[in-house]
Amino acid sequence: xxxxxxxxxxxxxxxxxxxxxxxxxxxxxxxxxxxxxxxxxxxxxxxxxxxxxxxxxxxxxxxxxxxxxxxxxxxxxxxxxxxxxxxxxxxxxxxxxxxxxxxxxxxxxxxxxxxxxxxxxxxxxxxxxxxxxxxxxxxxxxxxxxxxxxxxxxxxxxxxxxxxxxxxxxxxxxxxxxxxxxxxxxxxxxxxxxxxxxxxxxxxxxxxxxxxxxxxxxxxxxxxxxxxxxxxxxxxxxxxxxxxxxxxxxxxxxxxxxxxxxxxxxxxxxxxxxxxxxxxxxxxxxxxxxxxxxxxxxxxxxxxxxxxxxxxxxxxxxxxxxxxxxxxxxxxxxxxxxxxxxxxxxxxxxxxxxxxxxxxxxxxxxxx
Amino acid sequence: xxxxxxxxxxxxxxxxxxxxxxxxxxxxxxxxxxxxxxxxxxxxxxxxxxxxxxxxxxxxxxxxxxxxxxxxxxxxxxxxxxxxxxxxxxxxxxxxxxxxxxxxxxxxxxxxxxxxxxxxxxxxxxxxxxxxxxxxxxxxxxxxxxxxxxxxxxxxxxxxxxxxxxxxxxxxxxxxxxxxxxxxxxxxxxxxxxxxxxxxxxxxxxxxxxxxxxxxxxxxx
Numbered sequence: 001x002x003x004x005x006x007x008x009x010x011x012x013x014x015x016x017x018x019x020x021x022x023x024x025x026x027x028x029x030x031x032x033x034x035x036x037x038x039x040x041x042x043x044x045x046x047x048x049x050x051x052x053x054x055x056x057x058x059x060x061x062x063x064x065x066x067x068x069x070x071x072x073x074x075x076x077x078x079x080x081x082x083x084x085x086x087x088x089x090x091x092x093x094x095x096x097x098x099x100x101x102x103x104x105x106x107x108x109x110x111x112x113x114x115x116x117x118x119x120x121x122x123x124x125x126x127x128x129x130x131x132x133x134x135x136x137x138x139x140x141x142x143x144x145x146x147x148x149x150x151x152x153x154x155x156x157x158x159x160x161x162x163x164x165x166x167x168x169x170x171x172x173x174x175x176x177x178x179x180x181x182x183x184x185x186x187x188x189x190x191x192x193x194x195x196x197x198x199x200x201x202x203x204x205x206x207x208x209x210x211x212x213x214x215x216x217x218x219x220x221x222x223x224x225x226x227x228x229x230x231x232x233x234x235x236x237x238x239x240x241x242x243x244x245x246x247x248x249x250x251x252x253x254x255x256x257x258x259x260x261x262x263x264x265x266x267x268x269x270x271x272x273x274x275x276x277x278x279x280x281x282x283x284x285x286x287x288x289x290x291x292x293x294x295x296x297x298x299x300x301x302x303x304x305x306x307x308x309x310x311x312x313x314x315x316x317x318x319x320x321x322x323x324x325x326x327x328x329x330x331x332x333x334x335x336x337x338x339x340x341x342x343x344x345x346x347x348x349x350x351x352x353x354x355x356x357x358x359x360x361x362x363x364x365x366x367x368x
Numbered sequence: 369x370x371x372x373x374x375x376x377x378x379x380x381x382x383x384x385x386x387x388x389x390x391x392x393x394x395x396x397x398x399x400x401x402x403x404x405x406x407x408x409x410x411x412x413x414x415x416x417x418x419x420x421x422x423x424x425x426x427x428x429x430x431x432x433x434x435x436x437x438x439x440x441x442x443x444x445x446x447x448x449x450x451x452x453x454x455x456x457x458x459x460x461x462x463x464x465x466x467x468x469x470x471x472x473x474x475x476x477x478x479x480x481x482x483x484x485x486x487x488x489x490x491x492x493x494x495x496x497x498x499x500x501x502x503x504x505x506x507x508x509x510x511x512x513x514x515x516x517x518x519x520x521x522x523x524x525x526x527x528x529x530x531x532x533x534x535x536x537x538x539x540x541x542x543x544x545x546x547x548x549x550x551x552x553x554x555x556x557x558x559x560x561x562x563x564x565x566x567x568x569x570x571x572x573x574x575x576x577x578x579x580x581x582x583x584x585x586x587x588x589x
Contacts, residue, residue: 059466062502127381134390141440148442148516148547154502162507166442166553190380193373292464292508 005031012353014043019356020117021363032348037341041334044367052327057083057294058157060327064314065152067329068365070113073106073143074307076156081237082303082314083158087296092287095160096238097280101173102146102155103305104269104276108180109139110308111220111262111269114360115187118259121357122200123350128190135183138176145169158294160286173277177270184266192260201256205343205355209253215338219310220261221359225253231306243275258358293322309333309360329368333361396432404431439518441546441558444501447517448494449544450537451567454513457487461505461514469495470505489534496522497530507548512571515544518559544570 007030013019022043028036048067052060064075077099084091091099116132140150146165147155155161191197209225222229230247232240248264250257296318304313310332317326336359343359344352399407404426405415416423425431457474474487506516524530543559546552549570557565 055466056464059464059502059504062466062500062504131384137390144443145440146442148440148444148503148545149501152500152502154504163442163548163550166440186380186383190377194377195370195373198373 007035014040017120019363020361021366023361023363023366025356027344027349027352029349034344034347034349034352037344037352039337039340041337041363041366044363046368048368049327049329052324054323056292056322057087057296057324058292060324061154061156062152065154066364067331067368068110068307068309068312068333068362069151070362071106071110071308072151072153073102073155074110074305074312076153077103077238078303078305078307078312079314080156080158081305082301082316083294083296085303086299086301086316086318087158087294089159089287089290089294091158092160092284093239093281094164094283095285095287097276098146098161098165098285099156100238100240100243101273101276101280102143102153102161104273105139105142107269107308108266109136110360111266112136114262114308114357115191115259118354118357118360119191119197121353122197128187131183131187131190135180138179142169142172142176145172157286157290159290160284162286164285170277173273177273177277180270181267184263188263192263198256200351201254201259201354201358203252203254204347204351205255205358206253207339207343211339211342212253215335217310217336217339219307219332219336219360220265221258221310221336223248224250224257224261226251231304231311235304237303237305239276239279240272242279243272245272255354255358258360262360295320295322304330307332309362309365310336329365331365331368333359333363333365337361337366392435392437394435394437397435398429399426399431399433400429401426401431403433407431407433439560441518441553441560443516443518443520443545443559444503444547445517445519445545446496446499446501446522447519447540448496448532448537449515449517449540449542449565450492451513451515451542451570452489452538453567454511454571455489456511456513457489458510460508460510464508465505466502467498467500469498471495492534492537494532494537495530496532497527503547512549515542515549515570516547518543518545542566542570 007028010027010029012025012027014022014024019025024040026038026040027034048063052063061076061079064079065072067075112132112135116129119128143153144150146169147153207225209227212222212225213227218229226249228247228249233247245268248261248268250261298318298320300315300317302313302315304311311330312332313330315328316324319325340356340359343355347355401423402412404422405412408415408419410418422431457472459472462470462472471491471493472489473491475490477486477488503516506514542565543562544552544565545559546557552570
């Protein structure tokens with residue numbers, strides 16, 4: 001005997017904790033299985049790209065903080081690299097090392113948030129999220145020492161960073177580096193072998209690598225599908241060609257491998273941090289001759305970096321004035337979401353939420 | 369074996385349960401009887417004998433101490449610090465504020481005219497209700513007159529109370545943040561110590577109208 005069922009359309013969000021911000025998913029269900037999904041975005045649109053056109057090049061740094069607000073440092077870094085390419089500014093070596101240190105710390109934070117909230121999506125209310133937030137707090141304290149703010153850093157400036165790290169920063173960083181591997185072991189002990197998590201995440205939300213490449217999906221999501229694509233390795237920016245690190249690649253392309261890639265990348269970030277601390281050289285953290293108001297020559301520049309969520313790029317056009325003529329962001333979150341429909345069709349409701357979580361999006365970046 | 373992964377996870381939870389808490393019970397945390405005695409700087413028995421009322425309070429769980437949050441000296445806080453002696457009224461801060469929330473009105477004073485004149489500041493309003501604490505106003509200040517604050521407890525019931533006026537800035541005890549002020553950091557100044565920082569020690573270079581500055585400017589011409 002078969003039951004006749006009608007498909008039901010459910011709105012998930014916009015105000016829903018599992019949508020990681022303000023996003024609406026219109027999902028058609030047949031019974032418990034998803035038959036169609038459509039995402040409705042734009043609730044957090046603040047017009048950052050337009051606002052950038054009436055701010056000077058340095059003032060735009062404050063806008064980039066608010067795009068991906070769990071990874072402000074990498075946003076600052078991508079924007080500043082684009083400005084430096086546009087204006088032909090040569091950064092000071094110490095400034096570059098400090099930028100790399102802050103960006104790698106930020107990558108750890110972003111992956112911690114991704115892992116913690118993924119478990120929250122799985123229904124593990126509180127506990128794993130609190131563990132990851134505990135370590136995130138350590139990094140945010142480090143950021144507070146560096147630049148006086150925890151989330152909206154605005155630390156990077158053309159030609160380096162705005163101020164050298166204070167003396168008390170380095171012992172605190174060493175302490176964090178000493179603690180962190182043990183803490184990552186704890187997450188793995190808590191999560192990686194858990195049978196409930198294995199049964200709910202293995203083989204769920206599978207997407208083929210060629211589809212991901214066609215949709216220009218980047219970041220941990222692509223590397224979980226077996227594609228060796230990391231811009232830090234392929235097109236080294238800053239001093240990433242002077243550090244050695246492994247690129248974790250998984251083949252399964254399911255939710256579990258996306259989670260594992262993030263955990264392994266945290267360890268690689270620690271490795272990079274260690275090499276940065278060893279190689280950092282004394283000197284000015286910023287070129288004092290670079291003025292606050294920059295007038296780049298006419299032209300355009302696009303610089304992609306490997307953000308925590310994928311390829312993060314800023315495209316800047318200058319007409320020779322003090323502010324960008326056009327500023328366009330390539331947000332990894334938005335582009336990684338494009339295949340969400342293909343990923344969730346056929347999954348039950350609970351697995352759909354988890355799949356959505358492993359994409360690791362940030363609505364501030366999707367809508368800008 | 370099925371179930372081992374769960375057990376290993378629970379072991380982590382148990383390990384964390386016996387570790388100390390990492391959270392800070394802001395704004396104040398409860399101290400028990402022993403903690404209250406330690407706070408009063410008395411031995412346990414003396415505390416019981418000499419201050420029985422407080423001891424009862426402590427047992428009932430009402431004895432609290434202020435929970436201090438450790439902050440960096442560069443913390444970009446809400447209460448801006450402004451030195452009228454250093455300010456010339458050039459309005460660089462107002463010009464470079466990305467949100468345009470600083471309002472300055474000046475009138476000519478006739479002082480130091482050949483150096484570009486020091487103006488009287490009649491209005492200096494910072495609307496921190498719209499401020500995003502990027503600190504660019506501090507970064508561009510050529511005379512180190514404006515500094516970020518070090519505090520964050522400025523909750524108000526009305527929006528209009530969030531505007532910092534020139535009188536408030538003048539009357540305020542100066543605890544400037546060391547954000548973008550490397551000279552303060554080099555001097556080892558910690559704004560959270562509560563020490564009032566005089567204007568003569570806050571700047572990175574000569575104050576406007578300094579004799580040395582005048583001489584240098586004349587020489588360069």
